[in-house]
Amino acid sequence: MNLPFRQASTDKGRGCSDQPTLKERGQHEVFCGLTGIVWLHRKIENAFFLVVGSRTCAHLMQSAAGVMIFAEPRFATAIIDERDLAGLADIDDELDRVVEKLLTRRPDIELLFLVGSCPSEVIKLDLKRAAQRLSQRHMPKVRVLNYSGSGIETTFTQGEDACLAALAADAARGSEQDEEHLVVVGALADVVEDQFRRLFAAMGMTRVAFLPAKRAADMPAIGPKTRYLLAQPFLGDTARIFEDRGARRIPAPFPLGAEGTTAWLKAAANAFGVADELFVSVTEAGYRRALIATTAHREALQGKRIFFFPDSQLELPLARFVSEELGMRLVEVGTPYLHRAHLADELARLPSGTLLSEGQDVDRQLDRCRAEDPDLVICGLGLANPLEAEGFTTKWSIELVFTPIQGYDQAGDLARLFSRPLDRRTRIGGLPCN
Numbered sequence: 366m367n368l369p370f371r372q373a374s375t376d377k378g379r380g381c382s383d384q385p386t387l388k389e390r391g392q393h394e395v396f397c398g399l400t401g402i403v404w405l406h407r408k409i410e411n412a413f414f415l416v417v418g419s420r421t422c423a424h425l426m427q428s429a430a431g432v433m434i435f436a437e438p439r440f441a442t443a444i445i446d447e448r449d450l451a452g453l454a455d456i457d458d459e460l461d462r463v464v465e466k467l468l469t470r471r472p473d474i475e476l477l478f479l480v481g482s483c484p485s486e487v488i489k490l491d492l493k494r495a496a497q498r499l500s501q502r503h504m505p506k507v508r509v510l511n512y513s514g515s516g517i518e519t520t521f522t523q524g525e526d527a528c529l530a531a532l533a534a535d536a537a538r539g540s541e542q543d544e545e546h547l548v549v550v551g552a553l554a555d556v557v558e559d560q561f562r563r564l565f566a567a568m569g570m571t572r573v574a575f576l577p578a579k580r581a582a583d584m585p586a587i588g589p590k591t592r593y594l595l596a597q598p599f600l601g602d603t604a605r606i607f608e609d610r611g612a613r614r615i616p617a618p619f620p621l622g623a624e625g626t627t628a629w630l631k632a633a634a635n636a637f638g639v640a641d642e643l644f645v646s647v648t649e650a651g652y653r654r655a656l657i658a659t660t661a662h663r664e665a666l667q668g669k670r671i672f673f674f675p676d677s678q679l680e681l682p683l684a685r686f687v688s689e690e691l692g693m694r695l696v697e698v699g700t701p702y703l704h705r706a707h708l709a710d711e712l713a714r715l716p717s718g719t720l721l722s723e724g725q726d727v728d729r730q731l732d733r734c735r736a737e738d739p740d741l742v743i744c745g746l747g748l749a750n751p752l753e754a755e756g757f758t759t760k761w762s763i764e765l766v767f768t769p770i771q772g773y774d775q776a777g778d779l780a781r782l783f784s785r786p787l788d789r790r791t792r793i794g795g796l797p798c799n
């Protein structure tokens with residue numbers, strides 16, 4: 366198999382592996398962890414997310430997932446009102462009543478998440494205890510778990526980490542007697558999950574599960590015979606629970622683009638003893654399709670300078686993809702948190718000397734961005750409009766979380782997310798273009 370782009374990065378040695386990061390601890394602008402519900406509720410078919418929060422939380426959920434007005438939604442907000450905040454009502458009783466009503470109206474629910482928020486945290490509502498109490502009451506039909514999506518504790522992709530950590534902690538315990546099996550960890554769009562499942566099966570890997578599973582009852586057991594492969598780079602807490610159960614991580618870059626997807630699949634194939642020839646025969650067609658799909662975008666983006674503000678923790682894998690596979694030049698790669706072990710393979714593939722920043726001091730970072738005057742800025746919604754007004758071309762980072770971008774057949778779509786803003790700006794003569 367011809368790997369032209371990988372050649373380019375390995376020539377440079379260990380890329381950014383040993384490079385220090387610029388650490389900033391100032392004001393930052395990101396969504397809270399409740400946002401993860403927008404994609405998680407679509408993933409687990411018979412789950413329901415009950416946010417225990419304020420009207421602000423309800424508004425966030427409604428506007429972030431507005432399309433759900435057409436369907437029976439799989440999330441809602443139990444509002445904590447002034448009486449609760451003033452301690453005038455027994456909030457546990459009220460929560461029990463809300464859950465009772467919900468489960469009576471929705472007998473399809475088998476897994477209920479109580480999701481903490483800023484208000485529930487401020488009044489120190491013990492959702493763990495509430496989840497245990499409600500689980501016992503509604504056993505065995507409904508399992509009740511809890512996690513926090515509060516903006517005090519979490520940025521938006523950390524909501525997924527907290528949710529998956531709750532699922533992993535609740536999963537059945539595997540034992541030494543189990544057969545070795547693979548768990549792919551991280552929510553992927555169904556179309557992507559199905560593609561990966563087919564590729565693993567064609568390599569003879571049949572003991573493969575995904576977390577989260579599509580149905581609550583199908584969550585995989587986790588134990589010493591579990592090898593796990595992260596599909597998302599923001600799952601530090603979930604990974605810790607896997608490790609505590611004796612499961613072992615398969616180190617790999619993340620499955621973005623032709624190169625990232627091949628390296629991710631290869632890491633799993635090596636761990637399960639798949640022969641090289643079989644691996645190549647299974648992946649070659651997808652690899653070629655991905656290369657062809659990204660070629661036109663590569664021509665448009667080659668040499669363009671890109672600046673990543675910290676938002677989703679996907680920034681490093683994305684930066685690796687745009688530099689290695691699209692030929693873009695990295696001005697600064699910001700991330701809210703840098704997990705060096707989970708991102709080791711991505712760091713090694715970044716061009717050495719790239720400015721990496723962790724955390725945020727938004728004004729200082731804006732100054733650096735203005736001084737560098739990049740061709741494309743990847744940032745949150747709050748920064749995009751002001752930067753567009755100043756003449757910068759931007760892309761909303763949240764789109765990169767909501768769009769299926771992993772795997773061979775999504776490589777072209779992923780590349781298009783970077784080329785489209787530049788293309789539009791050229792065509793409409795400099796008007797804002799997200």
Ligand code: SF4
Nearest residue numbers: 397422482483515516
């Ligand atoms: Fe706002 Fe906090 Fe609710 Fe998120 S959890 S919507 S930050 S109040």
